[in-house]
Amino acid sequence: MAEPLLQVRGLVKRxxxxxxxxxxxxxxxxxxxHAVIGPNGAGKTTLVSQxxxxxxxxxxxxxxxxxxxxxxxxxxxxxxxxxxxxxxxxVLKGFTARDNxxxxxxxxxxxxxxxxxxxxxxxxxxxxxAAALERVGLAAAADTPAExxxxxxxxxxxxxxxxxxGPKLLLLDEPMAGMGGGDSARIxxxxxxxxxxxxxxxxxxxxxxxxxxxxxxxxLVEGRAVASGPPEAIRADPVVRRAYLGEDAA
Amino acid sequence: xxxxxxxxxxxxxxxGGRRLAPLVGLALLLxxxxxxxAFDAAFYIDLASRILIVALAAVALDLILGYGGMxxxxxxxxxxxxxxxxxxxxxxxxxxxxxxxFGMSFAGSENAxxxxxxxxxxxxxxxxxxxxxxxxTAGVYFIMITLAFAQMLFYLAxxxxxxxxxxxxxxxxRNVLPGLDLGDDTTFYYxxxxxxxxxxxxxxxxxxxxxxLVLRGCKQNERRMRALGFPTTRYKLAAFALAGAAAGxxxxxxxxxxxxxxxxxxxxQRSGEYIVVVVLGGMGTLFGPVxxxxxxxxxxxxxxxxxxxWQIVLGPILLFVVHFARRGLWGLVDREGRDG
Numbered sequence: 001m002a003e004p005l006l007q008v009r010g011l012v013k014r015x016x017x018x019x020x021x022x023x024x025x026x027x028x029x030x031x032x033x034h035a036v037i038g039p040n041g042a043g044k045t046t047l048v049s050q051x052x053x054x055x056x057x058x059x060x061x062x063x064x065x066x067x068x069x070x071x072x073x074x075x076x077x078x079x080x081x082x083x084x085x086x087x088x089x090x091v092l093k094g095f096t097a098r099d100n101x102x103x104x105x106x107x108x109x110x111x112x113x114x115x116x117x118x119x120x121x122x123x124x125x126x127x128x129x130a131a132a133l134e135r136v137g138l139a140a141a142a143d144t145p146a147e148x149x150x151x152x153x154x155x156x157x158x159x160x161x162x163x164x165x166g167p168k169l170l171l172l173d174e175p176m177a178g179m180g181g182g183d184s185a186r187i188x189x190x191x192x193x194x195x196x197x198x199x200x201x202x203x204x205x206x207x208x209x210x211x212x213x214x215x216x217x218x219x220l221v222e223g224r225a226v227a228s229g230p231p232e233a234i235r236a237d238p239v240v241r242r243a244y245l246g247e248d249a250a
Numbered sequence: 251x252x253x254x255x256x257x258x259x260x261x262x263x264x265x266g267g268r269r270l271a272p273l274v275g276l277a278l279l280l281x282x283x284x285x286x287x288a289f290d291a292a293f294y295i296d297l298a299s300r301i302l303i304v305a306l307a308a309v310a311l312d313l314i315l316g317y318g319g320m321x322x323x324x325x326x327x328x329x330x331x332x333x334x335x336x337x338x339x340x341x342x343x344x345x346x347x348x349x350x351x352f353g354m355s356f357a358g359s360e361n362a363x364x365x366x367x368x369x370x371x372x373x374x375x376x377x378x379x380x381x382x383x384x385x386x387t388a389g390v391y392f393i394m395i396t397l398a399f400a401q402m403l404f405y406l407a408x409x410x411x412x413x414x415x416x417x418x419x420x421x422x423x424r425n426v427l428p429g430l431d432l433g434d435d436t437t438f439y440y441x442x443x444x445x446x447x448x449x450x451x452x453x454x455x456x457x458x459x460x461x462x463l464v465l466r467g468c469k470q471n472e473r474r475m476r477a478l479g480f481p482t483t484r485y486k487l488a489a490f491a492l493a494g495a496a497a498g499x500x501x502x503x504x505x506x507x508x509x510x511x512x513x514x515x516x517x518x519q520r521s522g523e524y525i526v527v528v529v530l531g532g533m534g535t536l537f538g539p540v541x542x543x544x545x546x547x548x549x550x551x552x553x554x555x556x557x558x559x560w561q562i563v564l565g566p567i568l569l570f571v572v573h574f575a576r577r578g579l580w581g582l583v584d585r586e587g588r589d590g
Contacts, residue, residue, distance in 0.1 A: 102463075
């Protein structure tokens with residue numbers, strides 16, 4: 001196997017007496033879709049926060065694209081090509097869909113200490129923004145203020161923002177959360193279309209989506225990675241079935 | 251009459267006002283001195299200058315408050331820094347006594363081309379230092395820390411015995427600008443107008459530039475902006491320093507207008523008044539604070555003739571504006587929401 005794009009080794013995070021992340025190891029290969037599943041309270045969100053850089057781990061190592069990023073602040077990780085979407089929809093509501101995506105492009109385009117030219121008429125920003133909106137199927141809503149988009153459209157916009165910067169790895173925190181069947185199917189199709197072009201860490205509750213998309217699955221229970229492997233192996237793993245998938249999956 | 255219909259909760263703006271109003275406002279301001287002379291009311295030119303000076307500081311505050319979401323309760327400190335730059339340099343020039351600082355000795359100056367840029371520079375440096383500490387916090391803590399810093403500078407100014415302490419420092423003449431007589435109220439007025447117009451134009455360009463979009467994005471969702479890859483504090487601090495520079499320049503003009511410098515320029519009440527001016531005129535509009543400054547100082551001028559408790563009248567007016575015209579006075583001519 002090629003050198004992993006993301007390597008997590010011995011990651012530990014404690015909140016007082018609670019061990020939220022307990023010596024977690026896992027690798028994500030370039031182009032791989034790696035799902036992280038686990039029951040509520042298993043520490044998925046804590047893990048995502050440490051990967052994104054919002055929480056500092058107490059111990060362990062995170063390597064990304066050949067660099068140790070364990071202590072790197074959020075924005076530096078983003079600039080290295082680690083893009084994320086949020087569990088709770090987190091778009092810039094006062095801006096149009098196009099402005100939202102254009103800002104994602106701008107973030108990767110060097111510093112923004114430019115005070116005079118109208119950024120909204122800068123084809124270097126609006127061009128890639130339009131392409132990213134097209135990619136997620138939001139081109140028609142480019143001029144709509146984000147606050148007036150439907151919930152499903154806001155989730156699509158989140159994805160467009162994450163994609164617009166041309167990341168190497170997408171960190172998706174429950175991209176299907178709160179979505180109806182139609183919207184979720186659209187996101188699954190979209191993610192399937194991305195497969196191979198970039199790596200994805202997918203934290204998701206929707207098991208249908210996970211088993212459709214994932215190349216490998218890591219199962220978190222009480223902060224520990226109890227199993228890791230291809231979907232068939234995870235489905236068959238007795239530990240996982242007892243701990244998480246439940247007896248009815250047997 | 252359709253334009254006068256109330257469209258709840260905001261008053262309906264006049265059609266086309268958004269483009270016209272700044273031009274009409276500028277034309278009125280340009281015509282004000284000849285009109286004042288024609289009607290034998292030249293003393294209003296001095297009041298009008300003060301309006302422009304307060305407006306300059308208020309527009310700067312609007313940049314960080316209305317677009318950057320930074321509720322600074324210490325804006326008067328930077329105005330004070332600018333005013334004391336003028337006062338202290340003038341004092342040393344007038345007394346022909348060099349200013350000893352850090353083991354070096356500096357000559358005083360009354361040259362506007364030297365003193366005013368220095369006032370802006372010191373305003374910016376003050377804002378950089380205060381902002382670097384304050385921007386580690388947010389919300390009500392940010393308000394309190396900026397207030398605390400401003401109070402420290404206020405008491406520092408009171409402690410400056412050799413520059414008048416609590417009583418302040420009277421200047422015998424205004425700064426000198428080659429080719430222009432700043433002692434002439436009309437000339438001084440036009441200089442203030444030119445500086446204000448220049449700054450408003452700069453800000454108008456800035457808020458739609460790459461820098462401006464980052465600033466506005468931070469106001470809406472700073473966490474998201476970081477996740478996109480923006481070192482948000484750096485951009486907010488730069489905006490804070492720019493606002494400090496403009497406030498410093500405003501302070502320099504204020505010292506020249508009044509030919510007087512005092513710690514009162516930095517009092518927390520003054521900081522509050524700048525916020526009132528911005529809210530009254532319309533946050534996140536840049537032109538609004540100019541209207542807000544005019545409304546505020548005119549109300550003060552008219553009402554303080556009637557009663558020293560003139561703010562009793564200001565209060566209800568402010569309530570009315572906040573409740574019915576969310577975008578302040580500027581909302582009457584421009585409702586198209588700029589996001590904040």
